Amino acid sequence: MSDVQYQGKITNFWELLKEHNIVIPIIQRDYAQGRKDKEEIRDNFLNALFQSINTDTPIKLDFIYGSVEDGDSQPLDGQQRLTTLFLLHWYAAVKSQLLNKDIMNVLKKFTYETRISSREFCNTLVLNPIQITKTIVLSSQIVDSAWFFLSWKKDPTIDAMLRTLNDIHKYFFDIENLWEKLTSDANLISFYHIELEDIGLTDDLYIKMNARGKLLSSFENFKASFQKRINDNKWDKEKEFQDTFAFKIDTKWTDLFWIHRKENKIDEAFNRFISTIAMCRQSINKTDNRLQIIKELQDKPDMVRTNMFDENDFIYLTECFDTYCKVFDENLNVKHNFPLFQHAPAENIFSGIVFEGQNASYSLKVLFYAQTEYLIKVSEFNQEKFQDWMRVVRNIVARGDVEKTGNRPTIIRDPGQFYGVINLIYELSSGCEDIYTYLSSNQIKSSFAKEQIEEEKLKAKLIVANPDNKSVIFNTEDTDLLQGKISFALYCIDYEAGMALDIKRLESVKNVISTYFKDDKDINNDLRRALLTIADNDGNYHYYKYWWSFWNVVNANKRSLIDSYLRSLEFYIYGRFSEEYKIYIKKLILKLMNNNLQEIVTNFTPPNDMPNWKIRLIKEPSLLNEMCKSNHIAIPEDEACCYLLKSMRPRDIDGCYLVK
Incomplete structure (x- = not known):
């Protein structure tokens, strides 16, 4: 392939227009550089x-490429620049009074297919020169002309062109010999013109490149600004054209997002992808304003800016794009084979980041970063090792502090936590190729999620010591109740560090948890009655005392029989009073290995000192089923009776059932 095929032909607008008709294809967006809200870009x-023309300093406008067919050049990228250059050349010819028939015939070769009105305006503008003076408002002069149709004012492209012409007049009226400077061999304003056919690309890229709506998007602004930063710093200087950011962002990488799009718009997908990488790199680089940037990008991905990237970040970003192209080109199976719980995307992690919803959660972005690190750092993709790595990260992300209410919020709720966990994942990624071997033999410096990391190290040692342990550990941590954290299950089998893992006993505990604690509906009154039959190691049947509030209506202590959702059980297991109350859940689980809930209740023989109201709650299902919809009771100090509360905070005794 020749250099021209790689680098394109250096030309200027006038030479290109003399050689080809320039036809803005119907699939392209309206001319947006002239819009009111694009004043800064314009x-x-x-x-x-102006600086180039005024100082006779050549300027290159990067790449403009498209398809050429039957003498028509249809730009894929560069429509905005070409339109502005067309207006500038028309202005120069009119101002210099050089708009003769020959020049008219060339300028008429620039046209729009997007709207009939846009096409007719460009043609009519060329055929009707006007007198330009320093003080005129050029747009008004044109609109007031007899040949201008008032309906054209509704065309957004024409409206934008008129606004640009006003600004061109402001900049260039005082430039002498403007036409000669634009069209001379000095080539002051030039660009690389690439014909896509010469580099093996086809017309369907028009559709892909324009799956961005009709307005100039924030991504297009970012792309232009980023390309300038790349050029200014010469980050792509040593690359062939087909390997540059400028080429890939409009071809190969656009293909990636187009193929996996959910609708015919992909700019937002680009924004989400790039902003997520920026958030991660800000964390790794420990920049001074990282927390502010992370929050800003989490709230508004389209706020990503070029100054958030240094050269290393740029290299990493291009690696990320290329990596996901490889994933889909080679059909690598990166879909997780285990539950992600509340962080699960609809399709896969990549799709969850770029296509699903307005913006992905912090947690999903951590999973995306972990996945990306593996794909970049590991030369030979190994399905089992990849799943092991992602499972460890899932466990770190899934475990959250259990609040007093029993809620289990995500561990990553703010920029500081995101920063902390990204740096933890970055440290762990040194061993992502075989994470269990790495965890079993290395100290982890990060202090983030330290308790969970200690558990992951323990599990790693158990798996490395005996690979047969892997299956039961995985199955246990995948349960809805435990969600990645199995220390409670190990507590149930009396496991201590250094012991061999009792696989069968852990399997039995896992089976009970999977059977009785798999859904919110499993927290029912049969479970509550069974828990009332369980005594702690001191013989107290007080599982409900984990929660307290005072009911001044009858001077009694309010207690919770566990709310009707699965996460409320976690307060027993991992909450601040867990050391005192998790014994109740443990003993119930051990009983459930051999008996079901009804058998536990039926076979229960109450001790002599158990209050009658408690025995009735155990033995009479209708009391809790019909009279205690709140799952809360109130017990006076003498414990001679209890009230089944109609709500969590009843203001009077009416409707609260007394049990003696």
């Missing part, structure tokens, strides 16, 4: 052109 571009 001003920056015109100022760059």
Whole structure:
């Protein structure tokens, strides 16, 4: 392949227009550089052109490429720049009074297919030169012309062109010999023109590149600004054109997002992908304002800016794009084979980041970062090792502090926690190729999620010592109740560090948990009655005392019989009073290995000192089923009776059933 095929042909607008008709295809968006809200972009571009013309300093406008067919050049990328250059050349010819028939015939070769009105305006503008003076408002002069149709004012492309012409007049009226400078061999304003057919690409890329709506998007603004940063710093200097950011972002990487899109818009997907990488890199780089940036990008991914990336970040970003292209090109199976619980995306982690919803959670972004680190760092993809690695990260992300209410919030709730866990994952990723061997033999410096890391190290040692342990550990940590943290299950089998793992006993505990604690509906009154039959090691039948509030209506202590959702059980297992109360759940689980809930209740023989109201709650199902919808009771100091509360906070005794 020749250099021209790689680098394109250096040309300028006038030479390109003489050689080809420039036809903005119907699939392209309206001309947006002239919109009111794009003043800064327009001003920056015109100022760059002005500085070049005014100082006779050549400027290259990067790459403009598209398809050429039957003499028509249809730009894939560069429509905005080409339109502004067309307006500038028309202005220069009119101002210099050089708009003769030959120049008209060339300028007429620039046209729009997007709207009939846009096409007719461009053609009519060329055919009707006007008198330009320093003080005129160019747009008004055109709109007031006899040939201008008032309906054209509704065309957003024409409206934007008129606004740009006003700014062109402001910048270029005082430039002498403007036409000569634009069209001379000095080539002051040039660009690389690439014909896609010469580099093996086809017209369907038009559709992919324009799956971004009709307005100039925040991603397009970012892309242009980022390309300037890349060029200014020469980050792509040593690369062939087909390997540059400028080429890949509009071809190979666009293909990646297009193929897996959910609808015909992909700019938001690009924003989400790039902003997620920026959040992770800000964390790894420990930048001074990282927390502010992380929060900003979490709230608004389209706020990603080029100054958030240094050269190493740029290299990492391109690696990420290339890596996911490879994943889909080679059909690598990166879908998790274990539950992600509340963090589960609808399809896969990549899709969850870029396509599902307005913005992914902090937790899903951590999972995405972990997945990306494995794919980049491991040269030979291994399905089992990849799943092991992602499972460990899942466990870190899934375990959260259990609040007093029994709620289990995600562990990653703010920028500081995101920063902490990303650096933990970065440290762990040194061993992602074989995470269990790594964890079993290395100290972890990060202090984030230290308790869970200690558990992961313990599990790693058990798995490395005996691979047969792996299956039961995985099955246990995948239960809805435990969600990655199995220390309670190990407590149930009286496991202590250094012991051999009793696989059969742990399997039995897992089976009970899977059977009786798999869904919120499992926290029912049969379970509550069974718990009332369980005594702690001191013989106290007080499982409900984990929660307390005072009911001043009858001067009694309010107690909770466990709310009707699975997460409330975690307060017993991992909450602040767990050392005192988890024994009740343990003993119930051990009983459930051999008996079901009804058998436990039926076979229970109450001790002589058990209050009658408690015996009745155990033996009479209707009391809790019909009279205690709140799952809360109130017990006076003498414990001679209890009240079944109609609500969690009843203001009077009416409707609260007395049990003696």
